[in-house]
Amino acid sequence: MKPGSEEYRRRAQRNVALALTLGALVVLFFVVTIVKLKSGS
Amino acid sequence: MSDLVAYDERVANLDAAAVDNTAAVVRRIDPTVSDYVALLKPRVMSLVVFTGVVGMAVAPGNLHPVLAFVALLCIAIGAGASGAINMWYDADIDAEMARTQGRPIPQGRILPGEALGFGVGLAVASVAMMGLVVNVAAAGLLALTIGFYVFVYTMWLKRRTPQNIVIGGAAGAFPPMIGWAAVTGDVSLYSILMFAIIFMWTPPHFWALALFRCGDYARVGVPMLPVVAGPRETRRQILIYSVLLVPLVVAPWGLGYAGLLYGVGTILLGAGFLGLAWRVWRDQDDTGATRGTDKPAKQLFAYSILYLFLVFALMAAERWLGLVA
Structure with a gap:
């Protein structure tokens, strides 16, 4: 697989999507924790 | 049963082929992010x-907006997971039907085992x-919903x-x-x-589709009503279920859960x-x-989607x- 190839581009796209998903989950869990702590549950 | 055994063997062979470095034969195209999104059946999910x-x-009651968002996210992901597992199990017949031939597994973009792992992971x-x-x-x-769709519908009944x-x-x-249970913690x-x-809405909706997709289902051996009982019986059943559905939809008004706007x-x-x-019966x-x-x-198939959407939109709009209280 060479940089610039179609396969390379698709793999990079999947990696970015996975990173964004994991980042979003980190933010979500943080916000949920704050909400739960504030509501005392 | 023999069909299922044959399919299991086929899936096993596909995975074995991937392990044997002959994946090019199986995976014809490298998957994109949109292929994984397609596994989640986004239109059904919506x-x-x-x-x-x-x-x-x-x-009745309030749920913090963040928790409500999480509840909806879980419902969406759970539905998507069911769709992915369904596509893994039905890959053999999906490849034969015009409506489903373009899905990622029949197209060779995602391996069956990958779809199964993706679906089970998201479900859990x-x-x-x-x-x-x-x-x-x-x-x-x-x-219960995920289990019912995967085990009862996809693997047992379909x-x-x-x-x-x-x-x-x-x-x-x-x-x-x-959604109700997420707010109240119970069932009412x-x-x-x-x-x-x-x-009650599901049978006339899908049988209307099956009437004009009958050939596809017959070819792959899925015993949809028009294939097994014929179009006349299907039209009769559509009419019967429609007659039962309409008063059931009005019932929340009669029972005082919904108001005049919803009723009319x-x-x-x-x-x-x-x-x-x-x-449909006369045709x-x-x-x-x-x-x-x-x-x-x-027309009935298209209208049934609009119908369900508007019925539920009326419930929410009144609230x-x-x-309504």
């Missing part, structure tokens, strides 16, 4: 999420998150009985109950009514549904086949406008 939102909207994650963040009742109903979508339709009917008569509406709206929408179901020759190009069945 209706599931919408009915889940309405279940939450009409439930969505149920666990619902249980930890929202409540156990909603998580239990979500697990290839065995023309009643597949009648009983299997329960899986698509659970989301408003899950109104949430059961919302379940019953979608449950659903009566008018129901008249349209019955009118189209009647046209047959001596053998039960369509007189033309199945236009009434296509948001303060027209």
Whole structure:
């Protein structure tokens, strides 16, 4: 697989999507924790 | 049963081929992000999420917006996970039907094992998150929904009985109950009514589709009603279920859960549904086949989606406008 190839581009796209998903989950869990702590549950 | 064994062997061979470095034969194209999104059946997911939102909207009580978002996310991911597992199991027949040939597994973009792992992973994650963040009742109903769709509908009923979508339709009917349970932590008569509406709506919706997609289902051996009992019986069953559906949809008004807007709206929408179901019944020759190009069945299929959307939109609108307590 060479940089610039179609396969390379698709793999990079999947990696970015996975990173964004994991980042979003980190933010979500943080916000949920704050909400739960504030509501005392 | 032999078909299932043959399919299992085929899937095993596909995975073995991938391990043997002959994946090029199996994986013809490298997958994109949109292929994984397609595994989640986003169009089905949108209706599931919408009915889940309405279940939450009409439930008595309040849920913090962040927790409500998480509940909807879990419903969406759970529905998507069911879709991915369904595509893994049905890859053999998907490859033979025009409507499903373009899916990622038949196209060779995603391996069957990858779809299974993706689906199971998301299913477990969505149920666990619902249980930890929202409540156990909603998580239990979500697990029941996923299990029902995968094991009862996909693996047990779909290839065995023309009643597949009648009983299997329960899986698509659970989301408003899950939404309701996310807010209240329990199940009530109104949430059961919302379940019953979608449950009763599913047969005429899918049989209208099956009437003009009959050839596809027959070719792959899925015993949809038109394939097994013929188009005349299918048209009769569509009419019967439509007659049962319309008063059931109006029932929340009669029982005091919904207001006048909902009552009048659903009566008018129901008249349209019955009118189209009647046209589907009339659109047959001596053998039960369509007189033309199945236009009434296509119209009923399209209208049924709009109908369900508007019925649930009316429920939510009344609550948001303060027209019901």
